[in-house]
Amino acid sequence: MSHLLREFAPITSAGWAEIDDEARERLAPGLAARKLVDFSGPHGWEHSATNLGRTEKVGDPPGDGLSAVRRRVLPLVELRAGFSVSRAELADVDRGARDADLDALDEAARRLAAAENRAVFHGWDAAGIVGIAEASEHEAIALGDDCERYPRHVAKAVEALLAAGIDGPYGIALGPDAYTRVLETSEHGGYPLLQHLREIVDGPLVWAPGVDGAVVISLRGGDFLFESGQDISVGYDHHDAGAVHLYLEESFSFRVVTPEAAVRLNP
Amino acid sequence: MGFDQYHEPAHELPDDVRTFARLCASLTEEAEAIGWYEQRLAVESDRAAAAIMRDAQGEEFKHFCMDLEFLLRRTPLWRDIARGILFCEGDIVAHGEEAEEAAVEGAGERGDDVVGSGSLGIGSLRQAAR
Numbered sequence: 304m305s306h307l308l309r310e311f312a313p314i315t316s317a318g319w320a321e322i323d324d325e326a327r328e329r330l331a332p333g334l335a336a337r338k339l340v341d342f343s344g345p346h347g348w349e350h351s352a353t354n355l356g357r358t359e360k361v362g363d364p365p366g367d368g369l370s371a372v373r374r375r376v377l378p379l380v381e382l383r384a385g386f387s388v389s390r391a392e393l394a395d396v397d398r399g400a401r402d403a404d405l406d407a408l409d410e411a412a413r414r415l416a417a418a419e420n421r422a423v424f425h426g427w428d429a430a431g432i433v434g435i436a437e438a439s440e441h442e443a444i445a446l447g448d449d450c451e452r453y454p455r456h457v458a459k460a461v462e463a464l465l466a467a468g469i470d471g472p473y474g475i476a477l478g479p480d481a482y483t484r485v486l487e488t489s490e491h492g493g494y495p496l497l498q499h500l501r502e503i504v505d506g507p508l509v510w511a512p513g514v515d516g517a518v519v520i521s522l523r524g525g526d527f528l529f530e531s532g533q534d535i536s537v538g539y540d541h542h543d544a545g546a547v548h549l550y551l552e553e554s555f556s557f558r559v560v561t562p563e564a565a566v567r568l569n570p
Numbered sequence: 571m572g573f574d575q576y577h578e579p580a581h582e583l584p585d586d587v588r589t590f591a592r593l594c595a596s597l598t599e600e601a602e603a604i605g606w607y608e609q610r611l612a613v614e615s616d617r618a619a620a621a622i623m624r625d626a627q628g629e630e631f632k633h634f635c636m637d638l639e640f641l642l643r644r645t646p647l648w649r650d651i652a653r654g655i656l657f658c659e660g661d662i663v664a665h666g667e668e669a670e671e672a673a674v675e676g677a678g679e680r681g682d683d684v685v686g687s688g689s690l691g692i693g694s695l696r697q698a699a700r
Contacts, residue, residue: 309584310582310584315585316584316585316586323690326690327690327691327692330690330692331692331695331698334692334695337692337693337694337695337696338695338696338698339696341694342693342694342696344693345689345693522696531693533689534689534690534691534692534693535689535690535692536689536690537690
């Protein structure tokens with residue numbers, strides 16, 4: 304039995320299948336970081352830290368004529384989003400209902416996806432994670448509200464990456480506001496802006512809840528490393544007469560290896 | 571009647587794992603039956619009896635394949651490895667090594683549940699990004 308304690312939940316195989324399928328469906332669209340950065344793992348729940356290959360001095364070795372260093376590691380963070388499912392809804396799933404109310408799960412999936420994106424792109428101080436946008440060594444470009452100027456801004460970002468010797472293809476993580484504006488806009492002649500931006504970067508443009516503005520990054524690989532311990536899973540917390548209380552959980556670390564491989568576009 | 575197909579206490583196993591174990595046991599029994607008929611046919615001199623046993627062995631072939639297909643559908647990693655070995659010409663051992671390496675690597679990249687972690691198997695979405 305794993306630490307997720309799924310076997311203790313008063314949920315049938317059909318109920319679990321419904322919950323897992325719904326979670327997968329709701330998570331995938333919003334997990335923007337996984338569409339752009341290198342993914343390693345999953346290495347398992349027991350995997351606690353990422354090897355940074357670096358050391359730091361340790362003072363006062365216990366004896367004369369000694370020196371000591373300590374390995375530096377990046378601990379994995381455990382991220383959890385709780386939600387509840389009505390037991391009556393689960394009973395209906397067992398009867399064959401195809402329209403179970405899993406709104407709380409959907410909301411938890413949105414929270415988790417946005418949090419993962421935010422940690423990767425904007426960092427998470429308390430967890431020791433430096434985000435791509437914060438680490439970028441390039442001057443930030445102001446995105447603004449005028450969509451017609453977006454191709455120029457993105458082209459400028461690509462030019463900055465090329466000038467720094469960072470090869471493509473590139474990709475763009477677009478925050479929800481900017482993404483909606485891009486989606487709604489056609490340039491002169493009716494050509495979709497979305498398509499034009501994709502052609503400039505020669506790569507994907509992804510919807511990235513949790514991201515402010517946008518980030519253009521190289522997809523050549525080796526620059527941005529997401530390390531998964533336990534990949535996103537559904538676990539059991541407790542239950543009462545009316546509901547089963549569950550959670551979405553994952554453990555991960557993230558580190559930027561090449562800060563110059565991304566350009567931030569501020570909102 | 572015994573419950574030998576369970577290696578762990580049955581009441582601790584989830585329903586899907588018990589079903590999986592039952593089909594594994596069934597697969598084993600079908601393979602044993604195929605071997606038994608093969609031996610009987612090798613020594614049977616009565617043509618009518620041999621024909622009946624050949625027909626019965628055909629049934630076991632069918633049962634074995636249905637069991638196997640069920641198990642492969644439930645186990646994507648197993649299915650991927652099988653795909654690299656079954657119905658392929660050439661060196662079976664070499665195909666096996668290559669299929670295992672490719673399938674495990676692919677499962678890892680996708681974040682599939684390789685070791686029974688309970689993961690949703692989302693993993694990297696680089697391929698899904700357009």
